[in-house]
Amino acid sequence: MSQFNPLEAFNLPIVYWQIIWAGIIVAFVTVFALFAVYLERKISAYAQDRMGPMETGGWQGWAQTIADALKLLLKEDIIPELADRRLFKLAPYIVFAGSLGVMAVIPFGVNLIGTDLNIGLYFILALSSTVVIGILMAGWASNNKWALYGAMRSAAQMVSYEIPIGLSLMLPVLLTGSLSMIDITNAQKSGILADGYFWNWYIFRVPPFTLIAFILYFWASLAETNRTPFDIPEAESELVSGYHTEYTGIRFAMFFLAEYANMFIVAAIASVVFLGGPLAPAPWLNWIPGPIWMLLKSLVLVFIQMWLRWTLPRVRVDQLMHICWKIFLPLALVNFIVIATLVVLWQK
Amino acid sequence: MAEMRTALGMPITHQTKTSKNPIIQWILDVWEGFYTVLVGMGVTWRHFFRKPFTVQYPHEKLNIPKQARQRVHVDIDLCGGCLQCDKICPAGIIKIVTAKPVAGEDLGVRPNGKRRALHIAEFTIDHSKCLYCGLCETVCNDDAIYMIPDFQYTTRSLEQLVVNYSRYSPEERDRVVAAAAAEKAAKQASKPAVPQTKVSDPQPNIPSPSVDSDVFNEKCPGPDGEFK
Amino acid sequence: MTPPKEGLYGRNILITNVDKLFRWARASSIWPQTFGLACCAIEMMAAAASRFDLDRFGVFMRPSPRQSDAMIISGTVTLKMASRVRRLYEQMPDPKWVISMGSCANSGGPYWEGGYHVLKGVDLIIPVDVYIPGCPPRPEALIDGILELQRIIKETEHNRAI
Numbered sequence: 011m012s013q014f015n016p017l018e019a020f021n022l023p024i025v026y027w028q029i030i031w032a033g034i035i036v037a038f039v040t041v042f043a044l045f046a047v048y049l050e051r052k053i054s055a056y057a058q059d060r061m062g063p064m065e066t067g068g069w070q071g072w073a074q075t076i077a078d079a080l081k082l083l084l085k086e087d088i089i090p091e092l093a094d095r096r097l098f099k100l101a102p103y104i105v106f107a108g109s110l111g112v113m114a115v116i117p118f119g120v121n122l123i124g125t126d127l128n129i130g131l132y133f134i135l136a137l138s139s140t141v142v143i144g145i146l147m148a149g150w151a152s153n154n155k156w157a158l159y160g161a162m163r164s165a166a167q168m169v170s171y172e173i174p175i176g177l178s179l180m181l182p183v184l185l186t187g188s189l190s191m192i193d194i195t196n197a198q199k200s201g202i203l204a205d206g207y208f209w210n211w212y213i214f215r216v217p218p219f220t221l222i223a224f225i226l227y228f229w230a231s232l233a234e235t236n237r238t239p240f241d242i243p244e245a246e247s248e249l250v251s252g253y254h255t256e257y258t259g260i261r262f263a264m265f266f267l268a269e270y271a272n273m274f275i276v277a278a279i280a281s282v283v284f285l286g287g288p289l290a291p292a293p294w295l296n297w298i299p300g301p302i303w304m305l306l307k308s309l310v311l312v313f314i315q316m317w318l319r320w321t322l323p324r325v326r327v328d329q330l331m332h333i334c335w336k337i338f339l340p341l342a343l344v345n346f347i348v349i350a351t352l353v354v355l356w357q358k
Numbered sequence: 359m360a361e362m363r364t365a366l367g368m369p370i371t372h373q374t375k376t377s378k379n380p381i382i383q384w385i386l387d388v389w390e391g392f393y394t395v396l397v398g399m400g401v402t403w404r405h406f407f408r409k410p411f412t413v414q415y416p417h418e419k420l421n422i423p424k425q426a427r428q429r430v431h432v433d434i435d436l437c438g439g440c441l442q443c444d445k446i447c448p449a450g451i452i453k454i455v456t457a458k459p460v461a462g463e464d465l466g467v468r469p470n471g472k473r474r475a476l477h478i479a480e481f482t483i484d485h486s487k488c489l490y491c492g493l494c495e496t497v498c499n500d501d502a503i504y505m506i507p508d509f510q511y512t513t514r515s516l517e518q519l520v521v522n523y524s525r526y527s528p529e530e531r532d533r534v535v536a537a538a539a540a541e542k543a544a545k546q547a548s549k550p551a552v553p554q555t556k557v558s559d560p561q562p563n564i565p566s567p568s569v570d571s572d573v574f575n576e577k578c579p580g581p582d583g584e585f586k
Numbered sequence: 587m588t589p590p591k592e593g594l595y596g597r598n599i600l601i602t603n604v605d606k607l608f609r610w611a612r613a614s615s616i617w618p619q620t621f622g623l624a625c626c627a628i629e630m631m632a633a634a635a636s637r638f639d640l641d642r643f644g645v646f647m648r649p650s651p652r653q654s655d656a657m658i659i660s661g662t663v664t665l666k667m668a669s670r671v672r673r674l675y676e677q678m679p680d681p682k683w684v685i686s687m688g689s690c691a692n693s694g695g696p697y698w699e700g701g702y703h704v705l706k707g708v709d710l711i712i713p714v715d716v717y718i719p720g721c722p723p724r725p726e727a728l729i730d731g732i733l734e735l736q737r738i739i740k741e742t743e744h745n746r747a748i
């Protein structure tokens with residue numbers, strides 16, 4: 011199953027395949043976002059000894075987020091009079107496109123990928139930085155002080171945390187010798203120990219260092235997606251609701267969607283780069299297809315993100331910068347240097 | 359952290375290690391941060407499996423304590439029309455219209471055995487202004503006005519919250535009030551007019567307190583703290 | 587066959603069914619503002635907390651008026667606050683609803699006669715859909731009010747604004 015190649019199977023030109031895949035991705039991300047919002051409300055409820063949505067649609071309120079989305083579509087669309095209309099309208103699309111574009115290079119199976127760029131990981135880092143532009147645009151165009159504060163905080167936070175993210179993602183790249191996501195996935199099939207088992211995944215490859223890199227990436231990605239404990243851009247007790255204070259209805263829904271899509275994307279990157287992506291943990295589990303493993307690993311990481319969100323308080327701005335520059339960055343640098351030295355020695 | 363716990367009299371469950379070497383101290387700090395996050399996650403994990411506290415209200419209901427003050431109710435059969443509740447009500451929202459029965463009319467006895475002396479022609483409470491203070495309940499001698507544990511009376515218009523507890527329709531009210539007034543007028547006419555001999559007591563001439571205008575016209579202190 | 591001119595946009599099967607779906611969506615996801623004025627707000631918080639959990643009905647407090655559908659006037663509307671309440675109401679996108687919670691918001695409550703500083707009922711400045719009596723109303727009473735508002739939304743044949 012993992013050797014299934016859709017291009018050969020249907021004999022399609024690559025452009026058609028990419029268009030179909032784009033449609034699948036958009037549909038998947040939308041459905042996933044609805045599901046994730048529902049999951050988050052349930053998880054937050056149980057963390058607080060509540061029950062969460064119970065009434066809408068009957069059993070356990072399963073239709074709650076569908077009703078929410080439908081209602082948001084039907085709301086009046088307000089653009090403040092003093093807002094910069096063009097930028098105000100453009101911003102949600104940029105944020106959404108920035109997160110969605112990353113999905114193009116994430117492998118869901120060993121061959122199931124939008125396009126296998128040879129600079130895959132680099133593409134991810136570059137494209138996810140454009141989200142900052144959208145957020146800054148939203149904050150500036152709203153002509154609202156809270157929105158601008160939120161956007162500035164968001165920009166400062168995302169730009170700072172890119173560095174530990176980049177440095178921790180470089181470890182698997184050093185070990186693989188390639189930036190392509192498919193190469194990184196395949197390199198986790200075999201190692202020093204028996205092939206096909208979970209101990210070949212990069213998280214367990216060079217024991218303490220890759221594990222630390224995984225934890226660093228995961229934590230820094232929380233800041234990248236503006237989630238608690240790093241949700242100061244949307245801190246509703248200080249800034250009304252951050253950079254999307256002035257957005258209504260469908261435009262607000264796009265920001266909301268992008269936030270949950272982003273959660274999935276950072277989880278998917280972590281599972282491809284550190285957890286073997288579509289690979290099964292043991293050879294006798296190979297009959298379960300790759301996409302299911304991929305989804306399972308990503309969902310577990312998404313669950314941990316939510317679990318952390320409902321555990322931790324929000325950090326202050328100075329603490330946020332302290333964590334980034336004085337803890338994550340030195341750790342990531344030491345990790346990087348050690349692995350680089352090891353790789354050089356190994357090749358000699 | 360440890361000092362704070364000691365000051366609060368809480369047991370120290372986790373002792374922070376310290377070191378003279380700044381690098382080792384840094385590593386210890388990072389480890390402590392990571393470890394405490396794990397502890398917090400453990401607490402959340404335990405809460406995931408606790409039974410929710412939620413009472414699913416329209417389907418299940420909490421027991422409301424007996425002394426809860428939720429809504430004023432009037433048992434109009436018991437009410438004697440003494441107007442005590444009207445006088446005590448701090449919001450002034452009870453409107454009672456009583457009328458004396460005409461001669462020969464017997465209103466019977468109330469369920470508590472007392473004779474009914476007055477028509478309660480109107481007894482209106484405007485629930486939208488009630489404070490739920492319970493004073494009316496306290497002063498009523500006949501236990502006719504009391505609080506009931508009912509809170510489900512949400513409405514779509516304020517008029518629905520003005521409730522008339524009397525058994526008399528507006529026409530009947532007008533009739534009994536007019537009858538009582540007519541009888542009173544007839545009695546007054548039949549009585550010999552008593553000359554008003556009573557002279558009101560002369561009020562002692564108390565000088566009104568002289569207001570020292572300076573006290574009231576004192577200026578607030580300015581920003582530099584001086585009186586202007 | 588010429589399509590019937592009359593009633594094309596009135597009650598026909600397609601439009602009534604779609605309208606029903608929309609009304610269901612609106613009624614099932616009422617997002618009120620995180621906005622409290624006085625003591626009644628404490629009961630509103632209690633209603634949103636674990637014991638009564640407004641989230642069960644899809645009621646989910648939003649900090650920004652731009653993203654909310656309903657406004658719970660929970661408490662005394664002083665004259666100073668009245669202009670802000672009005673502005674917050676105007677900042678909400680249509681369709682929007684107002685729940686008046688407690689005696690103070692309904693009609694000035696304890697201050698209806700002698701309060702020199704209190705608005706005598708919030709319906710003097712904004713249209714109110716549901717009045718919840720009580721001082722303060724129990725959290726259950728607030729839930730009752732929200733259920734009543736859901737009934738209103740589901741009954742309204744033509745929506746106020748689309």
Ligand code: SF4
Binds near residue numbers: 452
């Ligand atoms: S409870 Fe208080 S405010 Fe209400 S009717 Fe009785 S005395 Fe008046």
Ligand code: SF4
Binds near residue numbers: 442503
């Ligand atoms: S105090 Fe009691 S008996 Fe007197 S008027 Fe009020 S309800 Fe009637």
Ligand code: SF4
Binds near residue numbers: 624
């Ligand atoms: S109705 Fe009563 S509880 Fe509510 S704000 Fe007014 S005084 Fe406070």
